[in-house]
Ligand SMILES: Nc1ncnc2c1ncn2[C@@H]1O[C@H](COP(=O)(O)OP(=O)(O)OP(=O)(O)O)[C@@H](O)[C@H]1O
């Protein structure tokens with residue numbers, strides 16, 4: 001399968017104008033994204049934004065309504081067999097069997113790929129070693145921790161040595177340590193030349209792993225940038241001013257030079273009493289409070305918090321509106 005390693009194409013994944021509806025619900029309304037070979041793209045979005053739908057289309061489990069998508073240079077609708085030959089998928093729901101041991105699970109997967117018994121045993125042993133599961137290889141998966149399960153899921157998707165890997169929310173529900181362990185495994189896969197498309201709801205995860213971040217919301221791409229650029233856009237810290245009287249909010253916004261917050265309100269991000277600003281250095285806090293005092297606007301209390309995904313979406317959707 002030397003063609004997989006050829007330099008004839010430099011984009012492992014190319015998606016243009018992808019659309020998909022379920023009944024009357026339009027989930028993807030024209031999504032574009034590109035994943036250069038050997039890089040990691042994080043697809044970010046809130047619940048129901050179409051991340052899994054995109055992954056299912058790219059892994060040929062679901063047919064798109066419109067647009068084009070190629071994976072490893074092959075069209076996902078017309079050349080599904082070739083696509084499936086070069087990809088691995090760790091889906092959002094675990095695919096391993098609780099009643100089998102880690103080793104048995106991997107040997108079963110190897111069997112599905114027609115590796116032959118001897119090669120299957122070998123491959124399972126390699127993967128158990130690589131994903132730090134050798135010590136638990138002969139235990140039933142039902143006794144594994146969440147982090148170990150996810151590592152086994154990942155190992156199972158690597159049985160066929162795919163060059164392109166899809167990871168659908170690989171670390172959701174894991175504790176910080178298991179998440180960090182999984183991140184280092186993902187980094188190793190990347191270092192060995194695997195192209196990865198990963199979906200996540202964690203901005204931090206995208207920041208740690210991704211060369212590029214695509215944010216989808218409302219079926220469309222609302223950002224496509226490097227993590228650094230996205231963070232610059234989101235800003236460092238958030239300053240939340242709780243006003244004594246909600247009716248002062250429009251005057252307060254004018255005094256502070258903050259645009260109207262209809263979008264944030266619509267998303268339930270803020271209450272009518274609150275004004276949220278991206279903090280530009282420590283002086284900004286003093287200036288903001290002074291501006292409100294000069295305007296005779298009472299402030300109940302002040303809060304500083306790190307940006308959340310909501311902030312990203314608010315800024316991005318506000319910018320797009
Ligand atoms: N087979 C289906 N039939 C009908 N509706 C579906 C189907 N699959 C997905 N949807 C709907 O499409 C929308 C997008 O779902 P999708 O699973 O792609 O979102 P997601 O971004 O992966 O969300 P999450 O973060 O919760 O995993 C949701 O509103 C979902 O209910």
Ligand SMILES: [Mg+2]
Nearest residue numbers: 051052053092
């Ligand atoms: Mg999903």
